[in-house]
Amino acid sequence: xxxxxxxxxxxxxxxxxxxxxxxxxxxxxxxxxxxxxxxxxxxxxxxxxxxxxxxxxxxxxxxxxxxxxxxxxxxxxxxxxxxxxxxxxxxxxxxxxxxxxxxxxxxxxxxxxxxxxxxxxxxxxxxxxxxxxxxxxxxxxxxxxxxxxxxxxxxxxxxxxxxxxxxxxxxxxxxxxxxxxxxxxxxxxxxxxxxxxxxxxxxxxxxxxxxxxxxxxxxxxxxxxxxxxxxxxxxxxxxxxxxxxxxxxxxxxxxxxxxxxxxxxxxxxxxxxxxxxxxxxxxxxxxxxxxxxxxxxxxxxxxxxxxxxxxxxxxxxxxxxxxxxxxxxxxxxxxxxxxxxxxxxxxxxxxxxxxxxxxxxxxxxxxxxxxxxxxxxxxxxxxxxxxxxxxxxxxxxxxxxxxxxxxxxxxxxxxxxxxxxxxxxxxxxxxxxxxxxxxxxxxxxxxxxxxxxxxxxxxxxxxxxxxxxxxxxxxxxxxxxxxxxxxxxxxxxxxxxxxxxxxxxxxxxxxxxxxxxxxxxxxxxxxxxxxxxxxxxxxxxxxxxxxxxxxxxxxxxxxxxxxxxxxxxxxxxxxxxxxxxxxxxxxxxxxxxxxxxxxxxxxxxxxxxxxxxxxxxxxxxxxxxxxxxxxxxxxxxxxxxxxxxxxxxxxxxxxxxxxxxxxxxxxxxxxxxxxxxxxxxxxxxxxxxxxxxxxxxxxxxxxxxxxxxxxxxxxxxxxxxxxxxxxxxxx
Numbered sequence: 001x002x003x004x005x006x007x008x009x010x011x012x013x014x015x016x017x018x019x020x021x022x023x024x025x026x027x028x029x030x031x032x033x034x035x036x037x038x039x040x041x042x043x044x045x046x047x048x049x050x051x052x053x054x055x056x057x058x059x060x061x062x063x064x065x066x067x068x069x070x071x072x073x074x075x076x077x078x079x080x081x082x083x084x085x086x087x088x089x090x091x092x093x094x095x096x097x098x099x100x101x102x103x104x105x106x107x108x109x110x111x112x113x114x115x116x117x118x119x120x121x122x123x124x125x126x127x128x129x130x131x132x133x134x135x136x137x138x139x140x141x142x143x144x145x146x147x148x149x150x151x152x153x154x155x156x157x158x159x160x161x162x163x164x165x166x167x168x169x170x171x172x173x174x175x176x177x178x179x180x181x182x183x184x185x186x187x188x189x190x191x192x193x194x195x196x197x198x199x200x201x202x203x204x205x206x207x208x209x210x211x212x213x214x215x216x217x218x219x220x221x222x223x224x225x226x227x228x229x230x231x232x233x234x235x236x237x238x239x240x241x242x243x244x245x246x247x248x249x250x251x252x253x254x255x256x257x258x259x260x261x262x263x264x265x266x267x268x269x270x271x272x273x274x275x276x277x278x279x280x281x282x283x284x285x286x287x288x289x290x291x292x293x294x295x296x297x298x299x300x301x302x303x304x305x306x307x308x309x310x311x312x313x314x315x316x317x318x319x320x321x322x323x324x325x326x327x328x329x330x331x332x333x334x335x336x337x338x339x340x341x342x343x344x345x346x347x348x349x350x351x352x353x354x355x356x357x358x359x360x361x362x363x364x365x366x367x368x369x370x371x372x373x374x375x376x377x378x379x380x381x382x383x384x385x386x387x388x389x390x391x392x393x394x395x396x397x398x399x400x401x402x403x404x405x406x407x408x409x410x411x412x413x414x415x416x417x418x419x420x421x422x423x424x425x426x427x428x429x430x431x432x433x434x435x436x437x438x439x440x441x442x443x444x445x446x447x448x449x450x451x452x453x454x455x456x457x458x459x460x461x462x463x464x465x466x467x468x469x470x471x472x473x474x475x476x477x478x479x480x481x482x483x484x485x486x487x488x489x490x491x492x493x494x495x496x497x498x499x500x501x502x503x504x505x506x507x508x509x510x511x512x513x514x515x516x517x518x519x520x521x522x523x524x525x526x527x528x529x530x531x532x533x534x535x536x537x538x539x540x541x542x543x544x545x546x547x548x549x550x551x552x553x554x555x556x557x558x559x560x561x562x563x564x565x566x567x568x569x570x571x572x573x574x575x576x577x578x579x580x581x582x583x584x585x586x587x588x589x590x591x592x593x594x595x596x597x598x599x600x601x602x603x604x605x606x607x608x609x610x611x612x613x614x615x616x617x618x619x620x621x622x623x624x625x626x627x628x629x630x631x632x633x634x635x636x637x638x639x640x641x642x643x644x645x646x647x648x649x650x651x652x653x654x655x656x657x658x659x660x661x662x663x664x665x666x667x668x669x670x671x672x673x674x675x676x677x678x679x680x681x682x683x684x685x686x687x688x689x690x691x692x693x694x695x696x697x698x699x700x701x702x703x704x705x706x707x708x709x710x711x712x713x714x715x716x717x718x719x720x721x722x723x724x725x726x727x728x729x730x731x
Contacts, residue, residue: 098504342399430455646703
């Protein structure tokens, strides 16, 4: 149980108080009492508005439920749209404007590239993501299914030269496509050298040629006539030809090339929210402590890999000699955002003057920005290792519903800046366009933060979860696979880009796309995810450092900023299509087997994720689906699956008895999939004592009544029960 200590009228868990006072504050020239008084004032002033906004959410949903219930069998799009305007769900759009955000780092404003999202609760993952600014193309190819295993090119066992040859061939084709030579191919190169201020290569036939675009070669390492590295740049991203004829790979290559190092995860989101399970002070301190280590630059993690102890730390910047003779320093780490929690949840880490849990988003805002001051304050030799060279703090804010909630976040960040002695708009905001009321009012949401916005994005999973919950009583939804093909989702994706460009985000902020969820299917990702830069998105989420390295190849093939210039003149996507509810028009054609297969798929996914969340405190993991395909799961996937089942239950497509029976069968499947996990606790046979099983079932049976269909309230409640030891688990 928590132990509290009084600080400025607040009851603060001793673990959090100790972290703030002995770890976060030292070196910032902010007094302990001053900080707690500041936090107490912010909590007192902003909590009432926070609560009022949540009450407004509930009131709007109640009006939607009433209208949907009455109009279920007599739906009219025109009447529906007018109703949304009448209740303030759809607000009037104001005059055109452009954002005025300044002091934005190049990684956000002027570079297009992959973005990792990682649970900050896991120090090793947090370090991996931050260090994923650079990745080995050869490793990413060799270790994934991008390179086929045909003709003996298998991945298993010791180094396979047949597979290595395929990797090298892929690399040369990549160079030919993006850094073409005046004549011949990079396959034919015997030697790379720097001649004057450009790259010169010697081909097998003895001729010497240059790059078609000589400006693509920007730097090198070693001697000009025998460099150990050649730095190329295309579409704002760097590729480094690593040369070492004595290395195991280099000695098999006629030019001595041992690897191609890609500038990969240009930015990364350190997540406090959907991918973590942080329910109390102990958990929050773990998240905050890792964020502090990233901002101070001293985060390390020691672990055992392959029977050997290893220590991982943050990598240094890369230094090369520019072709004009000066030093070129390339940032070694991804530029970091942190994703705070949204407006909904509270946390027992702090109790306010009335003894109530504080709103977690308010606590996150103050403490995450406080920690980021360590980065802003770096001077001298440490200044190069700053996260933000532009002197900004980047916070992604999720799960906001409409302009009023975005305006609240803006006011909160204004106040945080004032309390912590920062200049106005030091804190930049990323607005996640993953709630329906934000989508349809996106322009007005952006207007509320036009002086600090640096990021918008789309995400199918959370957005669909909210879509289902918003229209829960209007009728049964289509099967999940069909929802992806509905007109609203395509209009939503285009709308996000259209509004972002109309509001002047190009060259100042990121327009992002969502996650590729299958980390083991990189060949499919390489084929399909190029659609994101082609759509005008200058960043998109990937599930791993290898994914970032491979996705980086797309940004060499597509100049996103040129695409954005073209798209800026197209007609805006249809709001009417966005407002088209993905109802199951052919629901009556589904067979009993079709319905059961949908239930099985949803229930297995829910159980597979929830059992790790509740029993092990793992907020994001690769969970095998019903076909044993590993999927990166977080609370967004859980939201859509649980809301979909709740919707079908509400409309009698399935019964509660059928749902319970499905969960019992799928618990056995999930148990078998986790049979080798020594920390796993079986659910099958323990349904009445397994808190994980009960939580998973409740997400469906109580899904209709969960605020906006969110899973956090139930998950947090069950996890806190487990941590308090309120059950004995049968194994």
